[in-house]
Amino acid sequence: MKSRLLPRMAFLLVVLGLFVLGGILAWFQSWRTARLVELYSASQMVTTPSGPVEYILKGEGPAVLVFHDAPGGYDQGIALAGFLAEEGFQVIVPSRPGYLRTPLENGGTPANQADAAAQLLDALDIEQASVLAFGWGGPTALEFALRFPQRTTALVFVGAAVGRLSPPISPAVPFPQAVGEGLTGDIGSWLYARLAENDPAQALRAAFSISSTGSQSDCEAWTGLVLDHPDQAALFQSMVLSLAPASPREIGLRNDLLQVRALPEMPLKTIQAPALLIHGGLDKAIPVAPVEAAKSQLPNAELILFPDDGHLLFLGRGAAIAQERITTFLKKYSTPHGE
Incomplete structure (x- = not known):
């Protein structure tokens, strides 16, 4: 009996995973379309x-x-x-x-x-x-x-x-370079925007690590200062959105x-x-x-x-x-x- 149930359970898990993945991709595509409409209607x-x-x-x-x-x-x-x-x-x-x-x-x-x-x-x-x-x-x-x-x-x-500059230095990109191009870049910029919205402290730490040579204690102090000032926290959200979508x-x-x-x-x-x-x-x-x-x-x-x-x-x-x-x-x- 167990030998029959295992394939069925595996199949159901695969189907469930595909549904979840499809929902996430639909969410992403909806966000991307809305973001482009917002960008192009404002300029x-x-x-x-x-x-x-x-x-x-x-x-x-x-x-x-x-x-x-x-x-x-x-x-x-x-x-x-x-x-x-x-x-x-x-x-x-x-x-x-x-x-x-x-x-x-x-x-x-x-x-x-x-x-x-x-x-x-x-x-x-x-x-x-x-x-x-x-x-x-x-x-x-x-x-x-x-x-x-x-x-x-x-x-x-x-x-x-x-x-x-000698030697030339790449610009600071406050989201992983590995997701910096094409569709993957769009998803990466979307994920970073979601992170900034849901966990701004973590998003700020990521931005600091790429844009500053300061220490970990400097990072924590800077992150706290930004979050303590609503105008700066709002500006950070706008800056994150200005990277998205990436393509x-x-x-x-x-x-x-x-x-x-x-x-x-x-x-x-x-x-x-x-x-x-x-x-x-x-x-x-x-x-x-x-x-x-x-x-x-x-x-x-x-x-x-x-x-x-x-x-x-x-x-x-x-x-x-x-x-x-x-x-x-x-x-x-x-x-x-x-x-």
Whole structure:
């Protein structure tokens, strides 16, 4: 009798497992579809000489052009820079080529991306803008200032690459690299989003381990601080969602990795726009040494270093200070050369 029951039980377990798996996949597909609808309904498209560009606008006032980190998209940029709209600025965030609905065919080099951004400003009838760059948006911001000096009123770099890194370093990706591409990447980003929603402390620890060189005690202190501040906890959730789904961002991420390895030396000494560099001393994605070197070359630059912070500067003890300094700096230079 037992010999007959065992195959039946095994069969039932397999069927039950398939039902469970099917339900999970249906849940995932429903989430993915809803997420894409949400992403694409919140942004706008414009046709430029370089090609179509996806972007979002928020606020009114002096223009601030934002270049997001990798991986990301307009949603990540507006999550991080949206506070400026409440401070009297108009925030313009394009998805850089290869991210979301901006095709890589627009041109993948930082110079190409700067040209496309200038064309976006043309389409919006914006003559001048301050430029704010996060992470791997830094090279594009530098190229914009080099190629369009009369259109650049100020530069702000937050945890950003500001020139060649030696050796090149991969960007921080706060979910496992093993699930970083294709359908698996979409599932991985979905699982990380679920983790962040259901166990934010564990998700924060994972993000810290990839973005900071700090110790375990540093990690616990940082995690607790973020969770103790509802605004930072909400920002973290938005940042996690800005990685998901992963597949519409994969081409841009791969391109950024290629561009990082081929960054030319930039004539930083020729950039006349005032620059504010904000960086963490424990940044694991972009070490501080090249940033300090760039500061010494930029003619009109200020460096604010948070020695105990990592790559995620808008989360943690220095977040409010960093945002305040950015706001003050941009208000000072919101008209050409402070006039």
